Amino acid sequence: MSTTSCHCILLRRASRKVSSYYDEALAPLGVNIGQFSLLRNIRKLEPVSLTELAHRVELDRSTVGRNAKVLERMRLIAIGHGDDQREAMLTITPRGHEILDQGAPLWDGVQDQIEARLGPEKTEQLRELLAAL
Amino acid sequence: MSTTSCHCILLRRASRKVSSYYDEALAPLGVNIGQFSLLRNIRKLEPVSLTELAHRVELDRSTVGRNAKVLERMRLIAIGHGDDQREAMLTITPRGHEILDQGAPLWDGVQDQIEARLGPEKTEQLRELLAAL
DNA sequence: CATGATCGCGGGTATATACCCGTTTCTGAT
DNA sequence: ATCAGAAACGGGTATATACCCGCGATCATG
Numbered sequence: 005m006s007t008t009s010c011h012c013i014l015l016r017r018a019s020r021k022v023s024s025y026y027d028e029a030l031a032p033l034g035v036n037i038g039q040f041s042l043l044r045n046i047r048k049l050e051p052v053s054l055t056e057l058a059h060r061v062e063l064d065r066s067t068v069g070r071n072a073k074v075l076e077r078m079r080l081i082a083i084g085h086g087d088d089q090r091e092a093m094l095t096i097t098p099r100g101h102e103i104l105d106q107g108a109p110l111w112d113g114v115q116d117q118i119e120a121r122l123g124p125e126k127t128e129q130l131r132e133l134l135a136a137l
Numbered sequence: 138m139s140t141t142s143c144h145c146i147l148l149r150r151a152s153r154k155v156s157s158y159y160d161e162a163l164a165p166l167g168v169n170i171g172q173f174s175l176l177r178n179i180r181k182l183e184p185v186s187l188t189e190l191a192h193r194v195e196l197d198r199s200t201v202g203r204n205a206k207v208l209e210r211m212r213l214i215a216i217g218h219g220d221d222q223r224e225a226m227l228t229i230t231p232r233g234h235e236i237l238d239q240g241a242p243l244w245d246g247v248q249d250q251i252e253a254r255l256g257p258e259k260t261e262q263l264r265e266l267l268a269a270l
Numbered sequence: 271c272a273t274g275a276t277c278g279c280g281g282g283t284a285t286a287t288a289c290c291c292g293t294t295t296c297t298g299a300t
Numbered sequence: 301a302t303c304a305g306a307a308a309c310g311g312g313t314a315t316a317t318a319c320c321c322g323c324g325a326t327c328a329t330g
Contacts, residue, residue, distance in 0.1 A: 009264065010244070011251050012155045013174050017195055018267040019152040020287080022145045038316070041146050055278060062150055067317050069279070074315070090278040090325050111143070118144050118270070126266060131142065133263045134151040136255060153317080171286070188308060200287050202309070207285070223295045223308040277326070286316075296307070 015137075022118070029110045033103050034078070040107050042071055046081055046094050047104060053091040075100070148270075155251070162243045166236050167211070173240050175204055179214055179227050180237060186224040208233070 026037035035043070045061055046052060054072065058065040072094060075081045080100035086093040096104070119127045159170035168176070178194055179185060187205065191198040205227060208214045213233035219226040229237070252260045 010159075010170070010174055011248065011260075011263065012152075012159045012170050014264065014267045015148070015152040015155050016171075018270045019145075019148045020195075022148050022270050024288095026143075026145045036315080037143070037145050038149075041143055053278075062153075063316090064318050065279080066281085066319080069281095071316070088278080088326075092279070115144065122266070122269060126269070127144075129262055130144065130266045131147065133255070133259060133266065134147045136259070137151045137155050137251070157318095169285080186308075196286090197288050198309080199289080199311085202311095204286070221296070221308080225309070271330100273329090275326100275328080277324105279323085279325100280321105282321085283319085285318090288315090289313085291312085292310090294307100294309080297305085299304090300302085 025118070026111065026114050029114045030107055033107050033110070035080075035103060035107065038071065039075060039078075039080075040103075040111065042068070043075065043080060043096065043100055043104055046072075046075075047096050047101075051084075051086070051093040051095050053086065053093055055091075057094065158251070159244065159247050162247045163240055166240050166243070168213075168236060168240065171204065172208060172211075172213075173236070173244065175201070176208065176213060176229065176233060176237055179205075179208075180229050180233075184217075184219070184226040184228050186219065186226055188224075190227065 023037050026040075030037060030040055033040075042057075042061065045057060049057060049060065052060075054069050055065055057072075058068040061068065063071075069092075072081065072083060072092075076083050078099075079097055080103055082095050082097055084093050084095065085091065122130065156170055159173075163170060163173055166173075175190075175194065178190060182190060182193065185193075187202050188198055190205075191201040194201065196204075202225070205214060205216060205225075209216050211232075212230055213236055215228050215230055217226050217228065218224065255263065
């Protein structure tokens with residue numbers, strides 16, 4: 005039937021495209037949307053272990069570990085130890101808070117732009133559909 | 138406002154999730170959905186240069202080049218030369234055709250499953266929304 | 271309290287993705 | 301025919317992502 009359009013490929017394409025919108029907006033701060041979003045999640049859960057964070061963002065733990073290491077190298081988060089010596093606890097650095105503050109309006113801009121293009125109704129549709137997949 | 142859900146992150150998450158559905162279905166063949174889809178595109182355009190293929194699938198040329206190299210190593214495609222000595226022309230091998238044939242029903246299964254879950258109306262909505270982004 | 275099971279991580283490996291740069295090949299204008 | 305510019309590609313670098321394996325820490329049970 006619809007041999008021409010695979011839901012998966014359309015999703016991936018849209019995902020890359022939309023990611024690039026956010027990436028461009030955040031570029032002045034030196035972070036991409038994945039990093040910015042991860043930073044937000046860490047702030048929300050801080051202090052948080054890799055495993056818990058991975059669970060929240062629905063990514064593999066090893067992926068989150070590697071992404072976190074990039075943020076650490078950028079001095080945006082600190083990776084320390086919890087009472088449980090196995091756990092790597094993540095916290096936001098002052099520099100990380102700066103990026104979060106400076107990035108917020110940039111992020112809002114892209115978000116608004118997308119919602120304006122779609123309109124409130126389709127925005128809600130999109131949200132529902134993505135959750136239903 | 139909706140600080141909790143970034144369109145981009147929701148898209149990326151859905152993209153990973155849906156990709157995994159297709160990946161699981163295609164796993165017996167040893168290819169993932171990205172490879173299978175690329176293979177289909179090559180068949181459709183064969184013989185095709187990296188640049189043209191990249192344009193069709195909306196990926197960076199270097200990305201397509203690297204992905205193609207994986208398919209070549211799997212003996213699913215051949216990378217030869219065109220009249221223009223600069224161009225790398227891609228063609229499907231017999232083994233590649235086998236994978237395409239064997240993968241078709243598996244791919245259809247996932248596609249149908251998703252459409253069944255969403256219903257025809259929402260499936261169409263999704264398609265439109267993704268194209269509108 | 272000792273020990274086997276479980277948990278949390280790091281690192282290896284592989285693919286996906288993009289950007290940039292250098293090299294080879296073509297093309298078009300002179 | 302020549303040569304500047306453009307086009308096509310490969311490879312370097314960096315991040316993103318997942319799976320698997322092994323190691324050290326913790327916990328539960330006998």
